[in-house]
Amino acid sequence: MEKKSLGIIGGMGPLATADLFRKIILNTKADSDRGHIRIYIDNNTSVPDRTAAILYGKESPTGEIISSGKKLIASGAEILLIPCNTSHYFYDEISAALPVPVINMVETVCRYLKEKGVCRAAVLATDGTVKAGVYSKAMEKHGIIPVLPDCKAQAAVMKLIYDIKANGVAADAANVVEAMRDMCKIGVDTFVLACTELPLLLSSFSGGECVDPTLLLAKEAITLAGYECI
Amino acid sequence: MEKKSLGIIGGMGPLATADLFRKIILNTKADSDRGHIRIYIDNNTSVPDRTAAILYGKESPTGEIISSGKKLIASGAEILLIPCNTSHYFYDEISAALPVPVINMVETVCRYLKEKGVCRAAVLATDGTVKAGVYSKAMEKHGIIPVLPDCKAQAAVMKLIYDIKANGVAADAANVVEAMRDMCKIGVDTFVLACTELPLLLSSFSGGECVDPTLLLAKEAITLAGYECI
Secondary structure (H helix, E strand, O other), X not given: OOOOOEEEEEOOOHHHHHHHHHHHHHOEOOOOHHHOOOEEEEEOOOOXXXXXXXXXXXXXXXXXXXXXXXXXXXHOOOEEEOOOOHHHHHHHHXXXXXXXXXXXXXXXXXXXXXXXOOOEEEEEOOHHHHHHOHHHHHHHHOOXXXXXXXXXXXXXXXXXXXXXXXHHHHOOOHHHHHHHHHHHHOOOOEEEEXXXXXXXXXXXXXXXXXXXXXXXXXHHHHHXXXXXXX | OOOXXXXXXXXXXXXXXXXXXXXXXXXXXXXXXXXXXXXXXXXOOOOOOHHHHHHHOOOOOHHHHHXXXXXXXXXOOOEEEOOOOHHHHHHHHHHHHOOOOEOOHHHHHHHHHHHOOOOXXXXXXXXXXXXXXXXXXXXXXXXXXXXXXXXXXHHHHXXXXXXXXXXXHHOOOHHHXXXXXXXXXXXXXXXXXXXXXXXXXXXXXXXXXXXXHHHHHHHHHHHHOOOOEO
16 A cells, blocks of 8 residues: 655644654554654644634634645645644535545544444533534434533533643643543443543543544554554 | 744654654643644654664765755744754754754753763763764763763663664663663763663663753753743
């Protein structure tokens, strides 16, 4: 299979971008530097806040995202990735404006859930992703029931996401873990960490399976680039 | 101070590139995505082996390194970084061919050692870096005595570096740690991890201080880009 290069439209946030980059490398079967994938990254820290654009009609992030995509293509990227779940609200507009394939992370996750036979999963995400139904709509299309946190739990998730953006892995996930335990009591056993900041802190949870969209995106990209996953 | 963007000429190796990217983010004082540095990365996995070029006259890596630098500049990078100690053997040629500043990681490390009052330090690096005297010459210029591993220890260091390139952090550092303990017996208490793969596995050592050139490069880049280090 022909080998292809990848381009990561990053900065949403920076640490999540580094996490995707690392997960691609660690999951690629390679025995030397030269066996790895050529990857171009634009850690674009000028992208307007996605949740603010969706909920309050603030400046759209698509201009900056598309501009980054074009820079990456000009460098040589043949397949694009966006390690930001919330920005997938704008997926159709972004994808239509760029002349190379853009992997849809939300669709990748839904396909994974379906293959695993998951019928019902909690969606832990930004207010923007949740209120715009980015995951809910895609999951329902695949016959999977999305379970959303109640108001208090959602506030804890949103606070944690912005804390990770500000303080990195030193942020405190206790309130979100408590919210996850409450969701277990109503029978939820699968949790989609549907914001790329969350897997930085929550890689496992004793009450159920944590699904990491960043990892699934990394594996999908490795395969589409013509490489083997470990 | 005016803010500048960074460009990372990467791929030597990929995991070391991701390590530098992460260390820049974790050490930048920022309270949101938009407070971070714009960083362009080319994970160029076509760069010929640096040690093979230095020791056996094989293909030079400079063509690919300079080509990556030009791509990053075309994207918008204003300061360039090369997270590969061995490639600094070619620093003058690379720097002369590129119209923006390229941070010299080896000089950055030597200045740090001098500021800390270190008179003598072990250099753990590839055969190429050691035999070409990449660190030894720079350290001597600053009045610091380089201590090089004996043949058996050097072979262990080189093996570990290629193991990390092939197997990531699952590689076994036991032989190198033993070699470091032997060096302690002759009074060495500072170890420069002078290959960007080594800090991926050896962040601390009970017998002395490990100096991480990747971390020093990250901090130098943050400052030169006009941002504050944490």
